[in-house]
Amino acid sequence: MLLKTFGWSFAVTAAGLALAGVLWGWQGLAVVAILSVLEISLSFDNAVINAGILRKMNPFWQKMFLTLGILIAVFGMRLVFPVVIVAITAKLGPIEAVKVAVQDHDRYEQLVTSAHPAIAAFGGMFLLMIFLDFVFEDRDIKWLAWLEKPLARLGKLDTLSIVVSLVALLIAATTVATSVPVHGGSGTVDKTATVLLAGVGGLVTYLIVGGISGFFEDRLEDEEEDGEENEENGAALPQKSGASVVGLAGKAAFFMFLYLEVIDASFSFDGVIGAFAITNDIFAMALGLGIGAMYIRSLTVFLVRKGTLDDYVYLEHGAHYAIGALAVILLITIKYEINEVVTGLIGVVLIGLAFFSSVLRNRRESGTGNGSETKAEVATGV
Template sequence: MDLLTGALIVVGLVVFETISSIDNAIINADVLATMGQRARRWFLIWGLLFAVFVIRGVLPWLIVWIATPGLGPIEALTATFSEDPRVIAAIEESAPIMLTGGGTFLVFLFLHWLFLEPKHFGLRGERIIIRKGIWFYAVASIVLLVIVWICIQTNPMMAFAAVVGSTGFFIVSGFRTNAEQAEQQLVEGKTSLSDWSKILYLEIIDATFSIDGVIGAFAFTLSVPLILLGNGIGAFVVREVTIRHVDQVKKYPFLKNGAMYSIAFLGMIMLMDGFGFHIPPWVSPIFTISIVVFFLVRSIRYNGMAQVNDPAAAFPDLFSIADEPSPENGLIPDRNDK
């Protein structure tokens, strides 16, 4: 790996980690506002170090180590920089398994957002799809069936990894849904917790939201040090957003769309790589940055139109913005709409 490619990968990781953690930053800011000064300072210093070195450092290292039984703990950390033929062969053998499991997780994550989650409509067709949200389970099942069938022809362990990826998605999704409901109760004052309990809650929230970034990082590289560097810098950016810029970030309605379409793209890249289509390392960072910039520009354009007149003039039948989801604005399906 040359220096330019490595730098491009790190930049792509920083952008992806930042954009995929926007929801996490908003939740952190809302909960921190209910805490005392000492607890806030403790979380923003020590909580961040835990998030960077434990979640974004140890987790990818564990994934590589567990998926590659032939490597020791140090070899798993430095594998992609090693010239040892045994280490290279072990990584090449285990890479399709890791990529298939991670790709399945990311594709399921995107489909869940596309079919079921409230959103600002950023592309044509999203409004129609969310009105047919019940189809998520059928589509996800068919996608898993196809992935497993393809994997069985090549390596049964890849098929098992795909099932692990889908199972991991549903487990993480359940934790995340429960955490978001708990966050709403905390902000509204319906639940009474000590500041230290809130810190523990925020660490759990960060862990569940960080899994997206950690798994997506493998679409960029299998190098644990590069993942730690890119995701670590991204985590510091998210901290800055949490402290100073969360209100500004909320003004860009389509950043979440950029994150989710990036996740979809990276999931497909991982699956294609796992199936033997060797994707150049520059593809993931270039396309991730391009997708994020595309939706950032759409957000800026939307905000500009909103200041002068009805933004629907610029985006007819494309976007729906509302504080609360309802069948009328299309953010949740109408049960009578068939």
């Protein structure tokens, strides 16, 4: 099971480190290895979130996530995306942007870092919406009941997550974005308009991609419920003007796949920016972060196949709280620098606490022999 799931990750790691050693020697090999660990630590919560979505998809789309998805993650987000950002922000042509990335590493670093406020605002708003929609939803299983119960009551207001996100964006735009330090120089620059535009873009992207995937998912669930009712009544499921369960599932899975890729993109922003603290070589960066992305993909599939999220029910809660923390950190880093170690540790600690709470819950339930919560669980929310 382990080798089957992580086999490609092990193979890519061996090939990637060998290539790094040939191209850049022992120093390059060390840089690529460090970047791989950085990506895994920063995106561990991403694997848990992805697993919660991926388990709803059929084996075909799970394979697409590991094949086409990894190509998008490695070559798209870690190699092509930073160059596109450079081309847009510096108003360069595609060929010139590629030349800067390959030949002028210092200027490439400066241009990508200068685009960080827009990247952080876009990714921060997208991740914040994921977090808010999670905590504002009334769930049967609650981790921090003292916090999640009142938030679920507030969540009955349908647009509350959008309102809270827009308020957070306005606060960020009128505080940290008004005086962003100039990279590699002295003084500050006002990025208010840039942050507002990028933040609204992240919000709109979430509403479009998440809304469409949610729509088709609800349609699919309704179709399955109708089918179960008809089977119980001994009747055949009526077909609707060319729409079938297979076709509907395909649409739902397709938009969920897009949703997964946007989530991965939002998580990759801080990794790409943080990688410049280690190297400004675009190829070493893509190689190291790509190896890390492979492990996140494999870990996602491992969690799905092992049913880990069903066994440890608070893991999704911990991952979503980590997402909320990352969203806030991204908005803060518009002006202030926060070490990537801090960002990674916050996610690991929250997921670790959620895992420990899940273990305690499972022990309590196995001890009582039923699924009812004990007084201690009610009091602590565990």
